[in-house]
Amino acid sequence: MTSTRRLQKELMDIQTNGTPVGIKLLSADDFQTWYFSIEVLGETVFAGEQFALKFRFDQQYPISSPAVQFVVDDKYKAPEHPHVYSNGHICASILGSEWSPVLTVIAVCVTLQSMLASCKKKERPVGNDRYVLHAPDNPKKTRFEYHDDTV
Amino acid sequence: MSSNDEYSDNEYYDEEDEDVYDMEDDGSASEMELDGTADYDPSRPSRKLYEVDYDTLTQEDVGRLMIADVENISGIFGVDPDIASLMLRWADWNKEKLIEKYMDNANAVSVAAGISPPEKAPEGRSQSSSSRQNALGPRRSSARRGAQDSVKSGKTKLMERISPPIEDAKFVCPICFDDTQTETLALPCEHKFCKSCWDAYITSKVRTEAESRIACMGEGCSLIAPDQFVRSALEDSETWERFQELLVRHFVSEMPNLKYCPYPSCTHTVSCPSATKSSLATTVPIVNCGASTTHSFCFGCNVDSDHRPVICAVAKMWLQKCRDDSETANWIKSNTKECSKCQSTIEKNGGCNHMTCKKCKYEFCWVCMGPWSEHGTSWYNCNRYDEKASVDARDAQSKSRASLERYLHYYNRWANHEQSKKLSVELYAKTEKKMEEMQVTSELSWIEVQFMKKAVDEVIKCRTTLMWTYGMAYYLERGNEKELFEDNQRDLERAVEDLSELIESPFDPEVIKTLRQKVTDKTVYVQKRNEIVLEDTAKGFQEGRWIWNVPVAGLD
Ligand SMILES: [Zn+2]
Ligand SMILES: [Zn+2]
Ligand SMILES: [Zn+2]
Ligand SMILES: [Zn+2]
Ligand SMILES: [Zn+2]
Ligand SMILES: [Zn+2]
Numbered sequence: 001m002t003s004t005r006r007l008q009k010e011l012m013d014i015q016t017n018g019t020p021v022g023i024k025l026l027s028a029d030d031f032q033t034w035y036f037s038i039e040v041l042g043e044t045v046f047a048g049e050q051f052a053l054k055f056r057f058d059q060q061y062p063i064s065s066p067a068v069q070f071v072v073d074d075k076y077k078a079p080e081h082p083h084v085y086s087n088g089h090i091c092a093s094i095l096g097s098e099w100s101p102v103l104t105v106i107a108v109c110v111t112l113q114s115m116l117a118s119c120k121k122k123e124r125p126v127g128n129d130r131y132v133l134h135a136p137d138n139p140k141k142t143r144f145e146y147h148d149d150t151v
Numbered sequence: 152m153s154s155n156d157e158y159s160d161n162e163y164y165d166e167e168d169e170d171v172y173d174m175e176d177d178g179s180a181s182e183m184e185l186d187g188t189a190d191y192d193p194s195r196p197s198r199k200l201y202e203v204d205y206d207t208l209t210q211e212d213v214g215r216l217m218i219a220d221v222e223n224i225s226g227i228f229g230v231d232p233d234i235a236s237l238m239l240r241w242a243d244w245n246k247e248k249l250i251e252k253y254m255d256n257a258n259a260v261s262v263a264a265g266i267s268p269p270e271k272a273p274e275g276r277s278q279s280s281s282s283r284q285n286a287l288g289p290r291r292s293s294a295r296r297g298a299q300d301s302v303k304s305g306k307t308k309l310m311e312r313i314s315p316p317i318e319d320a321k322f323v324c325p326i327c328f329d330d331t332q333t334e335t336l337a338l339p340c341e342h343k344f345c346k347s348c349w350d351a352y353i354t355s356k357v358r359t360e361a362e363s364r365i366a367c368m369g370e371g372c373s374l375i376a377p378d379q380f381v382r383s384a385l386e387d388s389e390t391w392e393r394f395q396e397l398l399v400r401h402f403v404s405e406m407p408n409l410k411y412c413p414y415p416s417c418t419h420t421v422s423c424p425s426a427t428k429s430s431l432a433t434t435v436p437i438v439n440c441g442a443s444t445t446h447s448f449c450f451g452c453n454v455d456s457d458h459r460p461v462i463c464a465v466a467k468m469w470l471q472k473c474r475d476d477s478e479t480a481n482w483i484k485s486n487t488k489e490c491s492k493c494q495s496t497i498e499k500n501g502g503c504n505h506m507t508c509k510k511c512k513y514e515f516c517w518v519c520m521g522p523w524s525e526h527g528t529s530w531y532n533c534n535r536y537d538e539k540a541s542v543d544a545r546d547a548q549s550k551s552r553a554s555l556e557r558y559l560h561y562y563n564r565w566a567n568h569e570q571s572k573k574l575s576v577e578l579y580a581k582t583e584k585k586m587e588e589m590q591v592t593s594e595l596s597w598i599e600v601q602f603m604k605k606a607v608d609e610v611i612k613c614r615t616t617l618m619w620t621y622g623m624a625y626y627l628e629r630g631n632e633k634e635l636f637e638d639n640q641r642d643l644e645r646a647v648e649d650l651s652e653l654i655e656s657p658f659d660p661e662v663i664k665t666l667r668q669k670v671t672d673k674t675v676y677v678q679k680r681n682e683i684v685l686e687d688t689a690k691g692f693q694e695g696r697w698i699w700n701v702p703v704a705g706l707d
Contacts, residue, residue, distance in 0.1 A: 005327060005328055005329055006326065006327055006328050008328075009328040060355060062326055063326075063348070063351045063352050063355050064355060100369065100370040100371070100372075101326045101344075101352060101368050102325055102326060102342075102368060102369060102370050103370055
């Protein structure tokens, strides 16, 4: 399977070249689950807030997309964004139908960072409560309808 | 237990009765009759009123139709067959539409179909000629595409930052980072990846997503892999076969006169040009794919079983109604009921409706819970909802309850036949055991005990008819026509229950020959009753005899 070698390469790259501004690697103890912290810089409704992203990889990565969600626990909350559910699940086409095996973990972080940066008004997606009530543990099991193509 | 005397008032049966008893010990005549009507052959010239003309096609047959279209387009446009095929798929196999669009703007079609990459800047060359070249020729020699790609977005730039530095000698695949991979593949966009990544990617698309449209793995790239490319990337011939099956499925789904067999893992197709939209108002196009006798389905709708005699629109309406009301009706579906005499729980474990309580020996009808004695003698109208009585008995305030009760009357009977059908697997097993026993305890050979299996086949087939007659009767306007319909329904139902009971009762080896004769006779009779229901209902549709109590889609 390709996942280990590819993730090793991505990790090495992060360690040598660093991460883009506002994005930090929190932990990558194995090749199954990685955590990143993410901040939105500049003028933004999320100024001063810090979020955490959780990546889960299966054996098929990067042929299949990683399962990505915002961490929701004592320390972190999911950003109040029209594409982010309060349980941390994200509705973004890049994580589903638009996923491409040439995308990387960092590319996903940057895309989500810019998704947050372009947000004008803090609000939850329509039907948040209903979704959260019935949502599967793994967001990849949800068939999202992508609300706009810019994400 | 019912006896033949019950039917003495029935002309039809009497006729049969005599015929059969004339040949007492032979019996083969009536069994031959059984064989003759058990299945229908679409190519048979004497088509019944409730049958339609159709053809069956194998996957190879459909493949030939596709090749004909591809070669046609390939010839007209002067392009590779693989390219023509991609264009046809993009145009949903609509040749006329494709030709029109292509004549209008060949370049735009080529880009939209994922054959050549969109050219953003002319870069000094003539745009149309260069992309035309892409469409026709093999891979372009490494053009400077990197610069063009990177202007797209920050994401791409970032990705390139972590991409391996391009060395002339060694290629490192940007997906697996395995530098030992020597074989690489790229579409005309020059997004180069190792063969094993392409293989894994295409396999995942084909196997887990059932997707035959294989887009390039490059981010934001919309080129589609032609068949030769897919074939060269795949190691596993099974995935290649599955890919071809997906292409055939896509083609068939775009052709209004073709339909893919809905049975799991079947690859046959049926062609039924006579099943036009307007024909569905009067006929039920039940077809069989030709791969197996059990692969029957409706060409006109998505109901996966034979829903004769009722037309698609009404069948659909009834299924929707059952879905909507499933919660209120759920309790009926349950497999257990209480004996109305001693209240002990009784489980239904066969298809027969004549129930006998093990505890108190009370005999009753599973459907209406009424005493069986009433059914046995005068055949108390178990199939007919006594609308007048129930409406009269209730005041206006309880009308909704009356309408629920009316629905439940039909649903109850529908669900009961469905339930009995579901128990058919066990019934087959039990019957098989019985047939083995018969061979041991009597002189009969394996061939000679087949009458039991034939009887079960017939019972199951007729229960399907009966199920749908209840769906139909629910929507029929009260009146003479409905009464005649329900008379036929009752006669079939009574015959089916009778036969069903006979094949489920314990047999006495002493009288095996008599039993055989009886079962064979009753099977023939049930067959005839089923024919009558199917024929008369089909005729009624053609004569416009059926009047509905609700508006039916497609009928006006
Ligand atoms: Zn590779
Ligand atoms: Zn490409
Ligand atoms: Zn089939
Ligand atoms: Zn139908
Ligand atoms: Zn009892
Ligand atoms: Zn009854």
